[in-house]
Amino acid sequence: MSAxxxxxxxxxxxxxxxxxxPYATMLLADLGAQVVKVEGPAGDDTRTxxxxxxxxxxxxxxxxxxxxxxxxxxxxxxxxxxxxxxxxRRADIMIENFRPGGLARFGLDYDTVSxxxxxxxxxxxxxFGTGAGAGLPGYDLxxxxxxxxxxxxxxxxxxxxxxxISVFDVMAGLHANIGILAALHHRGQxxxxxxxxxxxxSSALSGLVNHSSGYVAGGTVPFRMGNAHPSLFPYEPLPTxxxxxxIIAGNDGQFRKLCQVLDLPGxxxxxxxxxxxxxxxxxxxxxxxxxxxxxxxTKDEWFRDLIAAGVPCAPINTIDGGVAFAEExxxxxxxxxxxxPGIRNPITFSETRPGYELPPPGLDEHGEEIRKWLRx
Numbered sequence: 001m002s003a004x005x006x007x008x009x010x011x012x013x014x015x016x017x018x019x020x021x022p023y024a025t026m027l028l029a030d031l032g033a034q035v036v037k038v039e040g041p042a043g044d045d046t047r048t049x050x051x052x053x054x055x056x057x058x059x060x061x062x063x064x065x066x067x068x069x070x071x072x073x074x075x076x077x078x079x080x081x082x083x084x085x086x087x088x089r090r091a092d093i094m095i096e097n098f099r100p101g102g103l104a105r106f107g108l109d110y111d112t113v114s115x116x117x118x119x120x121x122x123x124x125x126x127x128f129g130t131g132a133g134a135g136l137p138g139y140d141l142x143x144x145x146x147x148x149x150x151x152x153x154x155x156x157x158x159x160x161x162x163x164x165i166s167v168f169d170v171m172a173g174l175h176a177n178i179g180i181l182a183a184l185h186h187r188g189q190x191x192x193x194x195x196x197x198x199x200x201x202s203s204a205l206s207g208l209v210n211h212s213s214g215y216v217a218g219g220t221v222p223f224r225m226g227n228a229h230p231s232l233f234p235y236e237p238l239p240t241x242x243x244x245x246x247i248i249a250g251n252d253g254q255f256r257k258l259c260q261v262l263d264l265p266g267x268x269x270x271x272x273x274x275x276x277x278x279x280x281x282x283x284x285x286x287x288x289x290x291x292x293x294x295x296x297x298t299k300d301e302w303f304r305d306l307i308a309a310g311v312p313c314a315p316i317n318t319i320d321g322g323v324a325f326a327e328e329x330x331x332x333x334x335x336x337x338x339x340x341p342g343i344r345n346p347i348t349f350s351e352t353r354p355g356y357e358l359p360p361p362g363l364d365e366h367g368e369e370i371r372k373w374l375r376x
Contacts (some may be wrong), residue, residue, distance in 0.1 A: 005032020006352040009109070010184075012036065013091035014068065015084075015108070019043045019140070019166055020125050020200070021097045023062045024173035028093070029067035030345040030354040036370060037068040040075075053341070057360075065360040066337045071371070072364035075106045088113045088120070088372045091191075092178055097125040100134040110195040121183040123176050123196040125221045130197065138200055140166035142309040147204035148222075152211060172203040183272060232276060233283040234258075237316060239291055240299040247290075249310035252276060258311045261302075262293040 014025040022037075022044070029035040037044075044065070050058040052293040073080040076274020086110055088094055096103060103109045110122045124130075136142070141162055144150050149167070150160035179196035187193050205212050207360040210231070214220045222230060229235035234255075237244035247331055249255035252275060256268040267273050267289065272282040294302060299315060306313045317325065326333040338359030345354040 003032045003034060003355060003357065004352070005030070005355050006349060008032035010092040011090060013087045013094040015094065015096035015098070015103070016040060016125065017097065017168040018046060019064060020094050020173040020176070021268045022046070022173075023170060024123075024125075024176045024180075025095055026064050026066055027173075027177060027345060027347075029358075030356070031347070032352070032355060033093070034160065035068040036091075036278050036366075037065065037070045037361065038084060038087065039070055039363060040073050041072055043072070047363065058314050062340055062360045063342060066340070066342055066356065067358045068361055069358065069366035069370060070361035070364055071367045075108075077293055081106055083109060083371055083374050085113075087370075089117050089121060090374075091117070092184075093121045093123065094123070095123045095176065095180075097138070098125070099137075100130040114193065114195070118192055119187060120193040121180055121187060121196065122193065123198065125176055126197070126199045128201050129199040133199075133201070140169040140200065143168045143200040143204050146207065147201060148211070149204060149208065152208075152222055152224055154224050156224050158224075160224070168200045168204045168207065170206045172198050172200045175203050175206075228283070233281060233286065234290060237285070238294055240294045240297060240302055242298045244316055245294070245299040245302055246314040246316060247294075247306070249276075249279070250312065254311055255279065257309050258290075258306065261305050261309045261311060262290065264289065264293060350367065 007028055010028075011272045012025055012028055012033050012035040014021065014035050014037045015026065016022055017039070025033075025035045025037070029360055044061060046061040046064070048056055049060040054062060073084050075081050075084060082210070085107055090196075094113060095331045096108070101109070102110070107113075110120075110124070113122060114120050127133065127143065128136045144162050144167070145160075147168070153163060154161040176196065176198045179198060183194050183196050214222055214230075227236040232248070232250065233245045234249050236246070238247050246321060247258065249258055252268070255273070255276075259265060259267045267286070271278065273279050273286050303313055316323070323333055333343055333358045334341050336342075337356040340359040342356075344356075347354065
C-alpha cells in the first residue's frame, strides 16, 4: 500500500459516508494518503443515489470516492469488528460521521481508539454538534434551512431556495481537512494526536461570512435580494441584446472602466454614482442607464471588451460550459482514474503532485487484501 504525494505514508481509516466525509477523504487520498473506506454490508448510501449513472454506477458516488480501497465490515459481527478496531489502531487519521456517540458501543469512539493509538488524529463530522443537537440528523438541506442560507436565496418576493449543491457538506469536509492538517502539525511537535470536531451548522455560520457578520456585528438581518448584492452595485446579471451577463464593479476604479467601455463617461462623476456606497444606495436609478447601453450589443461582444478593459464579468454557463471554459484556460479540470473521469483535485503544488491511481472502488473490492494485511 504505497503512494506518492505530500501526504504519502499516512493511513486514513474512513468510517464516513454520504458526502462531507468522503469528499474530505478523497482530497486526502489525492494528496497521497492511503485511504481505507469502511462500508457496511449495504455499502455507502450514495452508491444508490441515481440518476445520473456511468456503467450502472452512481456518478454521485464516483465523484467523491476515487483513490480509496473498500472493505465491507458488519460491526455487529465480532471478526469484522476486530478488523475495524485494528484498522483504527494502525491509522494516522480516522474520519467518521456517525451520529455523535454512535461508535462508542463498538469501541471505535475517540476515547477508546486514542487509548490504544495516541498518535491518532480522529475527526468527527456531525450535523449540529455533540450537545443539544446531537440527536438531530445531519442533512445539508436541513442546515441550509436552519442556518439562514435559504432565506438569502431566491427572489425577494418569492419562496426561499436551497443552493444548487450541498454547499455545507462540502464546506464541512474542507473544514475537517483543515483541522486534520493542523492536528498533524501539532502531532509532529508533540507526538500526540487529538480529536477534531466539525459540524455542518458551525461551518454554515462561518461560511455565511458577510451575512452572518452583518447580523452579529451590525445587528442587520439580511434578506433575499435575488441576484443582487447588499453592498455592491453592479454585482449581478444585467441584460444585453441576446441574454444576461454578470457584471461586477468591485471598486470605484472598475466602475470607471465599465463606464468607459459602455461610453457613459459622465456617470463616474455623477454624485449619485461616484462611490460604491452611492451606487448601492441609488441602484434603481443607475440600473436602467447601464441596461440601455448593454442592450445595444450581444453578451459575447460585451464580455470580450469588458474583460479586455479589466472589468470583471462572466457568461452564465451550464456545467458543460464551465468545464469547457476551464479547459480553454488550460486548467485541465478533468482527470481519468482507471477509466473513470472526474474533476481533478483543485490544489497545485510546485513539488508534490496529486495522484489519480485508483478508480472509485466497488463494495468490498479490496476486502480480502485489507483483511489479510490487518491480520498479519
